[in-house]
Amino acid sequence: MINRITIESKEKAEFYQQMVKVHGSPLLILDCDQLVKQVNALSSALPGVSLFYAIKSLPDASAIQTLDKLGVGFDIASSGEIELLRSQGGRARQTIHTHPIKRDEDIRDALRFGCTTFVIDNVWELEKFVEYRHRVGLLVRVSFPNPDIAIDLSRKFGCKPDEVSLLIKKAESLGLHVKGLSFHAGSQCADSGNHVYAIEQCTKIIDEVYQSSGKLLSVLDIGGGFPVEYMQSVMDIESFCKPVRKALEALPEHIQIIAEPGRFLSASAMVSVSRVMGKARRGEATWYYLDDGVYGSFSGQIFDHVQYPLTIFSDSKQTENAVLAGPTCDSIDVIAENINMPPLAIGDIVVGKQMGAYTSASSTQFNLFDKAKIVAINQVVTQDNKVIQI
Amino acid sequence: MNTYTETLYDSYGQEFAVDKVYFENKTDHQHLIIFENAKFGRVMALDGIIQTTEADEFIYHEMLTHVPLMAHGNVKRVLIVGGGDGGMLREVSKHSSVEHITQVEIDLQVVDMCKEFLPSHSAGAYDDPRVNIVIDDGANFVRECADKFDVIISDSTDPIGPGDVLFTSDFYENCKNCLTDEGVLVTQNGVAFMQLDEVTTTAKRLQPYFSDQTFYTAAVPTYIGGVMSFAWASNNKNLRSVSVETIQKRFDEAKINCRYYNPAIHMASFALPQYIISALEAD
Numbered sequence: 251m252i253n254r255i256t257i258e259s260k261e262k263a264e265f266y267q268q269m270v271k272v273h274g275s276p277l278l279i280l281d282c283d284q285l286v287k288q289v290n291a292l293s294s295a296l297p298g299v300s301l302f303y304a305i306k307s308l309p310d311a312s313a314i315q316t317l318d319k320l321g322v323g324f325d326i327a328s329s330g331e332i333e334l335l336r337s338q339g340g341r342a343r344q345t346i347h348t349h350p351i352k353r354d355e356d357i358r359d360a361l362r363f364g365c366t367t368f369v370i371d372n373v374w375e376l377e378k379f380v381e382y383r384h385r386v387g388l389l390v391r392v393s394f395p396n397p398d399i400a401i402d403l404s405r406k407f408g409c410k411p412d413e414v415s416l417l418i419k420k421a422e423s424l425g426l427h428v429k430g431l432s433f434h435a436g437s438q439c440a441d442s443g444n445h446v447y448a449i450e451q452c453t454k455i456i457d458e459v460y461q462s463s464g465k466l467l468s469v470l471d472i473g474g475g476f477p478v479e480y481m482q483s484v485m486d487i488e489s490f491c492k493p494v495r496k497a498l499e500a501l502p503e504h505i506q507i508i509a510e511p512g513r514f515l516s517a518s519a520m521v522s523v524s525r526v527m528g529k530a531r532r533g534e535a536t537w538y539y540l541d542d543g544v545y546g547s548f549s550g551q552i553f554d555h556v557q558y559p560l561t562i563f564s565d566s567k568q569t570e571n572a573v574l575a576g577p578t579c580d581s582i583d584v585i586a587e588n589i590n591m592p593p594l595a596i597g598d599i600v601v602g603k604q605m606g607a608y609t610s611a612s613s614t615q616f617n618l619f620d621k622a623k624i625v626a627i628n629q630v631v632t633q634d635n636k637v638i639q640i
Numbered sequence: 641m642n643t644y645t646e647t648l649y650d651s652y653g654q655e656f657a658v659d660k661v662y663f664e665n666k667t668d669h670q671h672l673i674i675f676e677n678a679k680f681g682r683v684m685a686l687d688g689i690i691q692t693t694e695a696d697e698f699i700y701h702e703m704l705t706h707v708p709l710m711a712h713g714n715v716k717r718v719l720i721v722g723g724g725d726g727g728m729l730r731e732v733s734k735h736s737s738v739e740h741i742t743q744v745e746i747d748l749q750v751v752d753m754c755k756e757f758l759p760s761h762s763a764g765a766y767d768d769p770r771v772n773i774v775i776d777d778g779a780n781f782v783r784e785c786a787d788k789f790d791v792i793i794s795d796s797t798d799p800i801g802p803g804d805v806l807f808t809s810d811f812y813e814n815c816k817n818c819l820t821d822e823g824v825l826v827t828q829n830g831v832a833f834m835q836l837d838e839v840t841t842t843a844k845r846l847q848p849y850f851s852d853q854t855f856y857t858a859a860v861p862t863y864i865g866g867v868m869s870f871a872w873a874s875n876n877k878n879l880r881s882v883s884v885e886t887i888q889k890r891f892d893e894a895k896i897n898c899r900y901y902n903p904a905i906h907m908a909s910f911a912l913p914q915y916i917i918s919a920l921e922a923d
Contacts, residue, residue: 336666342647342688362670364647364688384835387650427651 254481255591256561263563266523266599269625275599276542276622277523278610280308282316283628284519289320292476292511295491299498302346304474304512305331307607312626313516314338319630325510329359336363346471348432348510350391350407354378361385369432369471371409373420380424387429389471390417392455394448396436404434414455418465430469430505431455438513438556439475441485442494448472449497456502469506472498476514480604481557487514513607520606522547522558522622526598527577535571536593540600543576543583545616547602547609551585554608560585561601564592574600578617644675646864647688648798649834654690654864656683662757674757680862682758684725689798694760696861697727700828702901703858703909704870705731708791708824709738710887710894710906711879715790716740719818721778721806723795724750726762732793733768734896742789744774744781779805782814790820794827807838809845812873816849824874829855832916833866839916840923846873852880855916856909858900869916880910 270277292301302323305314309331314324315338323344326332335345342364349356350371357368361382370376371391379386393408409417414431421428431452435444449472456467472494477484484490498507524542531537542548550556560574569590576583594600613621642658659676674684681694692700705728709715715735720728720743732741745751751773754761765771774781778794792815796806805811806827815825825846830838832855839855846853850873857867872880887903 336671339666341645343645343653362687364671366647366650384837385649429650 254557254560254586255589256559257592258561258563260563260565263599266601270523270525270599273623273625275523275525276540276546278520278547278605278622278624279523280310280312280520280606280624280626281628282312282519282626282630285313285316285515286320288515288518289317289322291487292491292509292514295487296495296507296509298507299472300506300508301515302344302508302510303515304348304510305335306611307512308516308520308609308611309334310610310624310626311338312624312629313519314340316626316629317515322515323508325512326360326365329356332359332363332365346389346508346510348471351375352378357382367429370417371407373417376417376421376424376426379426383425383427387427387469388421389430389432389469390414390428391432391434392448392452394433394435394444394451396439396444404436408433411451411455415459415462418459419463422463422465428465428467430467430471432471432473434473434510435475437475438477438484439490440477442490445472445475446493446497449494450500453497453500456505466504468504469508470501471508471510474510474512474514476509476511478513478517478604478607481559516606517604518606520609520624522602522605522609524600524602524622526594526596526600528596529594532573535573535587537573537575538594538600539575539577540585541577541619542602542622543578543585545576545578545580545583546613546619547605547622548576548585549612549614550605550608552582553612556608557586558602558604558609561603562591562594563599564594566592568592577619580616644673644683644685646685646690648690648864652834652865654862656680663753672753674753682760683862684754684758686797690862691797692725692727692758692761693862694758697725697761698898699858699860699900700863700868701727701731702898703856703905704728704793704795704826704828705734706891706896706898706901707856707870707906707909708793708826708872708879709735710890710903711882712790712822712824713882713886713890717787717789717791717820718742719744719782719785719789719792721782721792721794721796722746723793725754725758726751726765728793728795729768729771730761730763730765733765733770735894737894739770740772741768741770742772742774742787744776744778746775746777748775777805779808779811779814782811782818785814785818787818788820788823789818790823792819792823792825794825796828798830807842807845809848812846813849815873816875819875822874822876822879824872824876824879825850826873827871829869829871831863831865831867832857832869832913832919834864836915836919839869840919842871843920844923846871849873851875852877854880854910855912857912857916858905858909867913872910 302325327349346367393404524540573587
């Protein structure tokens with residue numbers, strides 16, 4: 251277990267104070283350099299695997315521009331994500347629509363954008379594509395439940411492995427082209443056991459489909475699930491991917507392998523900066539009311555089951571029992587409690603680390619508090635060709 | 641080097657080198673781009689699909705215009721649905737015998753933009769005094785139109801997006817009501833090899849309203865995948881049995897310069913490949 255609160259000297263707060271002075275608070279600072287580093291780390295751990303960034307984890311223009319320049323593709327799931335991608339010039343040919351359940355207008359929006367790869371996991375969904383059968387290539391999402399993790403992505407979506415060949419037959423009879431399989435081993439996986447199992451099963455399915463019908467599948471989408479460190483240390487990406495690489499070796503050579511990392515790319519690239527709006531002494535604890543909370547950037551504490559490492563800045567040796575709460579009127583809006591830390595003054599800064607994935611993405615405007623503004627730093631070039639200086 | 645990749649199909653496509661972007665609009669839930677390509681000149685693409693290029697547009701526009709007009713022989717009034725780039729208007733206005741042209745375009749901005757960035761498409765045809773430009777949904781216009789036309793040309797985008805209402809039974813029925821008894825409706829109907837069911841679907845939807853329904857074809861290089869099909873629908877069977885000599889005579893009298901169309905092409909374009917005939921028979 252990593253300490254929830256890190257205490258750093260007051261002078262270390264200067265950068266954040268400067269940022270808040272310019273941009274106000276609450277603030278989210280996106281470091282595009284870190285995005286690049288994460289792409290490089292995952293690419294070296296999974297050579298030959300094409301990456302499609304899951305926009306849902308952090309639907310941000312600067313993040314998209316940065317990843318697009320690196321040649322990363324995009325995993326989209328809604329028309330809103332398509333609009334964002336379109337506005338940032340994302341290449342449609344490098345886009346896959348991964349939502350297993352879609353309305354007709356969602357399919358049309360994606361096609362009009364230029365995305366022609368879609369995911370299905372049942373016959374009703376398959377039938378929605380009959381009208382567009384000349385234009386699309388489909389992936390069948392297969393479910394491999396992972397009971398060991400907090401976020402099981404195989405419960406809500408995905409067909410059973412033994413349903414795949416029937417779905418493919420049905421697709422063929424409707425004139426639809428299934429070009430491969432996809433799965434989601436889970437999110438924030440502790441190890442890659444379920445990935446390996448899923449790859450092995452998909453390898454079998456691909457072979458069985460070919461043996462029984464001559465149908466050639468050419469794509470395997472291994473989803474995401476690559477872990478990042480929050481309050482607990484996790485396997486490093488190289489160790490995590492080593493068994494995955496080995497499992498992928500058993501696939502026929504012609505199979506193109508793709509992955510949909512979201513959290514792994516975005517989580518460590520963003521920090522939150524909030525300020526103490528007010529404080530109160532209640533019972534044994536000092537309550538600090540920050541201008542960001544679980545209805546805002548810390549929404550991942552509710553939806554994503556994650557607690558974020560926090561940093562405060564103080565030169566005091568004295569500590570006391572404290573509660574860090576968010577700004578809204580709801581009593582659930584508490585970021586951390588029962589923590590020992592030096593006293594803070596009103597206006598002091600609290601920084602949240604690893605705040606890129608599923609934070610801003612799921613934040614609300616409850617009480618009509620504004621969402622934290624995202625400011626990108628270290629972005630090589632913005633859309634109007636200006637370099638952002640810090 | 642910048643490139644533009646068409647995204648019409650998942651497993652097949654064409655790519656263009658982009659020498660210069662003249663216009664790009666990513667708003668209004670669509671992506672419109674006009675760029676320069678060394679082989680095709682100015683290229684316009686909408687939502688990932690090539691709409692028209694300066695180099696090969698003449699094939700498409702000549703065939704949708706001169707085939708029905710020459711077959712009819714006495715066209716006074718023409719309705720163009722869509723065709724915002726002005727290429728169809730340019731071809732129709734070449735016919736001095738035509739007295740009136742109505743063009744219904746859903747988006748005035750398309751017309752203005754094409755005048756500016758694809759000027760050789762309309763080549764001044766919008767200034768022709770015979771032309772009446774109506775900004776309206778084409779499906780809506782034919783539903784409410786009380787006028788009659790000798791020829792209706794449907795120059796639509798593909799069935800996904802704003803053009804989809806121009807492929808419905810309702811639209812075809814309303815077109816029939818706007819046609820003179822001797823008149824003919826022609827429509828852009830996609831590349832049959834790639835989208836064979838567009839042909840069979842259109843045939844099924846047209847046949848209840850027209851006693852003579854078929855397709856004719858021409859190969860347009862940037863509508864990739866084989867010949868493009870044009871739907872032909874009329875209640876006057878004679879239009880298709882006009883002899884090549886008569887077509888030649890009318891063509892000579894019209895004094896129109898063409899780069900693709902000629903009377904031999906006119907006659908030959910109604911000969912369909914067997915895969916289209918078989919699909920139509922099977923349906």
